[in-house]
Every structure is written in structure tokens, then in C-alpha cells.
Amino acid sequence: MVTLHRELVAHLGGDADAVILETPYGFQVNRDDISTRAREYFRRSVGLPTVVAPDTHADGPSARAPGTGDADKVRDLVRRADWVFSGPGSPSYALGRWHALRLGEILRERVARGYGVTVMASAAACTVGFAALPVYEVYKAGHPPAWLTGLDMLGALGLPVAVIPHYDNTEGGTHDTRFCYLGEPRLHGLEQELPDESAVLGIDEHTALIIDLDASLVRVWGRGVMTVRRRGSSVLVPAGTTLPLEQLRGLVTGTESAAVPLPRRPADRGADAATRATTAGTGSAATLQEAVAAAELRFDSAQEARDAASMAETVVELESVIAAWSADMEEDQGGEGARTVLHGMIRRLAQAAGRGLSEPEHTLGRILVPLLGLRRRLRADGAYDLADEVREAVAAGGVRLRDTAEGSEWRWEETDGQEIGSRSEPLRPPAKPF
Numbered sequence: 001m002v003t004l005h006r007e008l009v010a011h012l013g014g015d016a017d018a019v020i021l022e023t024p025y026g027f028q029v030n031r032d033d034i035s036t037r038a039r040e041y042f043r044r045s046v047g048l049p050t051v052v053a054p055d056t057h058a059d060g061p062s063a064r065a066p067g068t069g070d071a072d073k074v075r076d077l078v079r080r081a082d083w084v085f086s087g088p089g090s091p092s093y094a095l096g097r098w099h100a101l102r103l104g105e106i107l108r109e110r111v112a113r114g115y116g117v118t119v120m121a122s123a124a125a126c127t128v129g130f131a132a133l134p135v136y137e138v139y140k141a142g143h144p145p146a147w148l149t150g151l152d153m154l155g156a157l158g159l160p161v162a163v164i165p166h167y168d169n170t171e172g173g174t175h176d177t178r179f180c181y182l183g184e185p186r187l188h189g190l191e192q193e194l195p196d197e198s199a200v201l202g203i204d205e206h207t208a209l210i211i212d213l214d215a216s217l218v219r220v221w222g223r224g225v226m227t228v229r230r231r232g233s234s235v236l237v238p239a240g241t242t243l244p245l246e247q248l249r250g251l252v253t254g255t256e257s258a259a260v261p262l263p264r265r266p267a268d269r270g271a272d273a274a275t276r277a278t279t280a281g282t283g284s285a286a287t288l289q290e291a292v293a294a295a296e297l298r299f300d301s302a303q304e305a306r307d308a309a310s311m312a313e314t315v316v317e318l319e320s321v322i323a324a325w326s327a328d329m330e331e332d333q334g335g336e337g338a339r340t341v342l343h344g345m346i347r348r349l350a351q352a353a354g355r356g357l358s359e360p361e362h363t364l365g366r367i368l369v370p371l372l373g374l375r376r377r378l379r380a381d382g383a384y385d386l387a388d389e390v391r392e393a394v395a396a397g398g399v400r401l402r403d404t405a406e407g408s409e410w411r412w413e414e415t416d417g418q419e420i421g422s423r424s425e426p427l428r429p430p431a432k433p434f
Contacts (some may be wrong), residue, residue, distance in 0.1 A: 001208065002045045004210075017082045018048050021084060021086035021124070022034070024087065027090065053074045081116060082116045083116055091148070095148055103315075108152065108155075111157065111213075129155075130155050131198075132162065138186065162194060163203065166179075167179055167180065179202065180394075199253075202226065202228075202229060204222070204226070207225065208221045208225045218244075219242045220237050225239065261347055288322070288325050295314055298314045308352065320339070375391070375408075
């Protein structure tokens, strides 16, 4: 989500202190590599130099970075940072470490006093509500579904929620992996344990909720929707929507009627422009794969209907979709496959155009030659009325015949009279005198 990060960083000005919290993936053996790639991503694609706050232990310096991982130093680093980011990994591991290090208090304080920019994505996003989802334990290890105590960063804003990112995940294919791999039965059971005045806040993939505390507004950014779910009943807030923070509070606590139309605003720049390109001819596709599949169906239908204009339009729209997604992605995430489909469409369109350009010499000519031969024989036999019917029949299809002393000439014309092609057919001497 390059475009989003650039937009958020633009509010910081120059020389911002930016920190990446590695805690959610701190248990992984390749954590150093992940941190290096994360720093390079923000430097190259976002233009933001960053430092990494290591996953240190509360009882002293980090073994990986002696003298730099002291817990007090990490807390102070996060407290003073203009921008803090934390992302993929394990929500339960992150919560355990942040509670032990008291970093959860600092993150909650940043939000409560509206200091700087705090970005929580993927696993880190799971932790920001008062209840958190232990994704790995439930989905991978088979633990009974149960809420963990979250950081409750949004509680200070009057939003008692359990945040579930990857809300529209479809990786399971044949089984339900929506709701961050929970599926409907597990989510239904878990939400019964939430207090009446709370809700599940679902964030689709390639989607973000931006809370502007200065303006007291929230904005749904990206390609999907934000879902406010209470006891199985959901209110969907699509990308490009801005609404007052107070209205979101009402939706969460149940005091705001779900039937109240949510205010809309003109589509945002950046990724929301990609949303418009994605949905222009492909329905409500939320992923690149869905957009490509919808484009293929539309192209096939247009080809079956021999609608060249719609075929070409679909190719152009799909190219725009791929370009928009590529501009917002650091790495190729399905783009190569999408371009393969696009190239196939172009080749099929070229083949259809080639057949069209061969008219009338190669296609129409193969039909007219035997018809003109029949007409010659009819004229030779004196069946001029039937020969004239042949002339009139081909004329109805846009072919004009002209008889000369040297033979017959035919010309195919569009309805506007523009000549498309022509050819001469020599007349054989009649078998009988006229």
C-alpha cells in the first residue's frame, strides 16, 4: 500500500523520526532480514528513513544488539517517534511482549493524545482493540477460539472494538478463511462473548481505516470495505467514504441506526483511483485476481457477440487496472499473471482484427466467386430474372455488382457508402447466344 504510506508520511514534513517495531515477527529466525527489507521498502518506495526498535527483553539489552535494545531506550524511542509502524507476525506474541515491556501503554498513550502517526497493519492491527484474535493458535494449532486482552488503543477514542484485518480473505478456496482465517462459524461464536456495546471492526485486504483526530473524521481508504459487525448484523462502509468519528462510535455501540445513509465524498486520489479503474468494467472486484477474472468473462462475452469495441475497451480497462495495482505495490503480487492474461486478450483481438482486415478479398471473396459463377450460368441459360435475384441478394449484403464487357466487378460497401474492397471476375463466353 505504497500510496497510503506516502500520503501519511506527507503530513510529517521533513526529518521525521520514524520507527519500525519488529515485535510481531521478533520470534522468527529471519527477523533481521525482515527488518532490513522493511527499512529498504520505506526508504525506496515511500522516501522515509527509519530505524528498527528491536524485540528486546524486559530484563536487559538484546543479545542481538548489545547496548541498543535496552527496554527503556526502546520505550523512549517509540514514545518520541513522529511515525511508528508495526505489521505482520503473531498477534499473541506481540501482545505478550508489549505487555511485558509496557510498550502497549505507550502506543495507547500516543493515540489518546493524538501524537504523531501510528500505523498498525496485519498482525499488529489485531492488537489495537480491547479484544484481540490469536490467529495462529486458532487457525494453525487448533486451539479453541478465544479472545485475548488487546491493547485497547481505540478505547480512548470511544471505540470498543475487536479489530479483524484480512476480513475478506479468500486464500482457503474450498474452505472459509474470511475474517482473518476464522471463518463464519468461529466468528459467530466469538462475537457472542463481546459486550453488547461493542462490535467487530473488520478491515478488508488492501484497505485501511484512517482516523484523523484533528478533524475528528474517519476515512476508509483502499479497494475494499470496512465492516462494523454487531451480533451477526453488518454495516459496510466502502472505500472512499469519510464520516464523522462520532458516527462510527454510534455504529460500534449500536446507538447509530444502521439504516442511516453514510455520507460519501468524491473518490480519493491514489489507491481509490485504482478502485475506480478496477471496478470500471469488472464489477466490485477487490483483488487483482478478481478483476482479471471479471475482465476475462467480459472479453469472452464480447468476442462471442462479435463486439470488437467492447473487446478493445476491456483490454484498455484491464491495462489500467494492472497499472494502478503496480503503482501501489512494492512487489509483484499477481501482476505477472494479470499481464499474461492481458497479452492473451491482445493476441485474440489481433487475430479477430486480422480476420476482419482480410475482408472482403479472402473471406467474402470465397462466397462471391461461386455465386457469380452461378449468375453467369443463369445468364447464359437466359434465366435473367433469377440472375437478377442473385444480384439483389448480394446487394442486400452490401455487395454491388457491375457487368462490363470484360467481366463482372463486385464492390463491398459499408452502410455509409465507404468502399471496403473490390475485385473483378472475368465473364466466360456464354454457352448460348443472348
